[in-house]
Amino acid sequence: MRKTDEATAPAQKGRRARRRRRTWGMRLLLAGCLILCMLAAGAAYSFTRINETLGTITNDPYKLPDEPATQQAYEKKKPISVLIIGTDTRKLGGMLNTDVLILTVVDPDAQRVTMVSLPRDTRVQMPGYPGYHKINSVFAAGESVRIRAEQRGEPVTENGVSLLKKTVEAMMGIPVQHYVLFDFEGFTAVIDKLGGVEVTVDRDLVYELPQGGVYKRLKKGRQVLNGEQALGFVRHRVDRRGHAYDSSDFDRNRRQQEVIRAVADKVTSMNGLRNAFAILETAGQHIKTDLSKEQITGLALDFTSFSSERIVSLDNGAVWDSRLLYTLWPKEKMDQVRSALQSAMKVTSGATLSEAAVAEYARAEQKRRQRQANRRLETGRRELPNRQGKPANRLPVPRRHSTAASPNRLIPVTCRPEKGERTTPQRTFPLRAERADSKRLRRQAPAPKPSSRPPIFRRPTSLLHPLLIRFLPGQPAKKRAAVRLYTNR
Numbered sequence: 001m002r003k004t005d006e007a008t009a010p011a012q013k014g015r016r017a018r019r020r021r022r023t024w025g026m027r028l029l030l031a032g033c034l035i036l037c038m039l040a041a042g043a044a045y046s047f048t049r050i051n052e053t054l055g056t057i058t059n060d061p062y063k064l065p066d067e068p069a070t071q072q073a074y075e076k077k078k079p080i081s082v083l084i085i086g087t088d089t090r091k092l093g094g095m096l097n098t099d100v101l102i103l104t105v106v107d108p109d110a111q112r113v114t115m116v117s118l119p120r121d122t123r124v125q126m127p128g129y130p131g132y133h134k135i136n137s138v139f140a141a142g143e144s145v146r147i148r149a150e151q152r153g154e155p156v157t158e159n160g161v162s163l164l165k166k167t168v169e170a171m172m173g174i175p176v177q178h179y180v181l182f183d184f185e186g187f188t189a190v191i192d193k194l195g196g197v198e199v200t201v202d203r204d205l206v207y208e209l210p211q212g213g214v215y216k217r218l219k220k221g222r223q224v225l226n227g228e229q230a231l232g233f234v235r236h237r238v239d240r241r242g243h244a245y246d247s248s249d250f251d252r253n254r255r256q257q258e259v260i261r262a263v264a265d266k267v268t269s270m271n272g273l274r275n276a277f278a279i280l281e282t283a284g285q286h287i288k289t290d291l292s293k294e295q296i297t298g299l300a301l302d303f304t305s306f307s308s309e310r311i312v313s314l315d316n317g318a319v320w321d322s323r324l325l326y327t328l329w330p331k332e333k334m335d336q337v338r339s340a341l342q343s344a345m346k347v348t349s350g351a352t353l354s355e356a357a358v359a360e361y362a363r364a365e366q367k368r369r370q371r372q373a374n375r376r377l378e379t380g381r382r383e384l385p386n387r388q389g390k391p392a393n394r395l396p397v398p399r400r401h402s403t404a405a406s407p408n409r410l411i412p413v414t415c416r417p418e419k420g421e422r423t424t425p426q427r428t429f430p431l432r433a434e435r436a437d438s439k440r441l442r443r444q445a446p447a448p449k450p451s452s453r454p455p456i457f458r459r460p461t462s463l464l465h466p467l468l469i470r471f472l473p474g475q476p477a478k479k480r481a482a483v484r485l486y487t488n489r
Contacts, residue, residue, distance in 0.1 A: 179289060
């Protein structure tokens with residue numbers, strides 16, 4: 001028996017080893033299946049959440065009922081133009097002004113982004129509106145039209161985004177296909193989710209928080225800014241220390257582009273990819289766009305390895321005109337920017353604007369010229385040229401500053417002013433005639449009645465005057481007024 005047991009022992013050990021191997025294999029197989037199921041469930045959950053978030057972002061609240069549908073499919077070899085809009089929608093003090101306006105052309109095939117900043121005080125013509133306006137007020141003008149139509153129960157034919165897109169189209173010469181709109185809270189929240197952005201602060205800044213009344217200081221140098229600091233960095237304009245420390249619109253535009261480059265580098269980094277879901281979820285609460293889900297997904301996949309070095313910033317060459325209180329673009333720079341944008345969009349100059357924008361712009365220009373012609377016919381005078389050699393928008397009308405001035409003494413608006421007289425395109429100032437008339441009226445005025453009081457009380461320079469001021473109760477200014485009233489009556 002003992003020999004039999006010794007003979008069968010190796011066989012039993014082999015069976016137990018094979019059984020043990022089968023058990024571990026089954027366990028590993030079950031664990032792998034469980035891990036795959038968990039990954040599939042997580043991927044499905046993430047896909048559902050991402051799809052819901054993209055649905056919130058792409059739910060375009062500014063789409064008009066009769067607006068033609070924009071391109072929804074993603075084409076890698078076809079560039080798209082996107083207008084980035086940053087609005088001031090604070091509950092306290094927000095006025096729907098667009099503090100950030102950047103026109104970008106995204107070319108996925110070339111892995112290049114071309115952008116140009118539009119200063120907030122740029123002088124533009126809004127299609128359908130007379131005269132010139134600042135570009136940061138275009139969005140508010142369109143929103144006021146929408147609000148009035150909704151209050152009256154009429155169909156909405158215009159809103160802030162549609163009017164802004166048509167204005168930028170007419171100005172820049174390329175079709176504005178899409179927009180991305182964000183507010184202050186969204187900007188701050190996204191940068192906080194990214195863990196801050198690294199920028200170079202060019203000088204010491206003292207900025208005001210969006211809540212108002214609270215000021216913070218930024219030191220000069222390379223540093224990482226959180227959301228609140230980055231918002232103050234890009235919006236800094238009026239410094240509490242005085243006008244010498246203020247920032248111009250051109251400084252703001254440069255800082256905005258620097259922050260965009262820093263955000264692009266941070267999003268494509270490992271930290272940004274790890275927090276992509278949280279960033280997307282945060283952005284869905286504060287960002288609106290008319291880009292489709294397919295376009296956003298395609299751009300995200302194609303620009304995964306994107307670097308800020310592929311961002312091309314165009315110099316607008318804009319200058320501030322203190323006489324007109326507008327930011328003006330030189331014609332040469334405007335032509336260069338238009339050519340660069342058209343080249344990036346791969347379009348020709350003859351096929352840049354949409355038909356609606358061209359028609360509205362032409363109608364507005366025709367109405368403006370007709371008003372100028374009617375004004376010239378009514379007055380029978382030619383318009384006074386301004387300093388740039390262009391006709392003035394409004395015909396100056398002579399104004400009498402004195403009823404006694406005769407018509408032949410008024411300076412005609414078309415004549416060159418003589419010595420001692422000055423004129424502007426809006427008003428005339430007959431200084432010499434006005435002085436002569438005022439002197440003549442003073443000579444013809446009746447003499448004042450003599451006072452019945454003694455001279456010592458009638459003369460302000462009497463000996464009692466300083467004594468009264470010294471011993472009368474009250475403030476010195478009030479005492480002097482009381483003494484003058486007493487001595488002159």
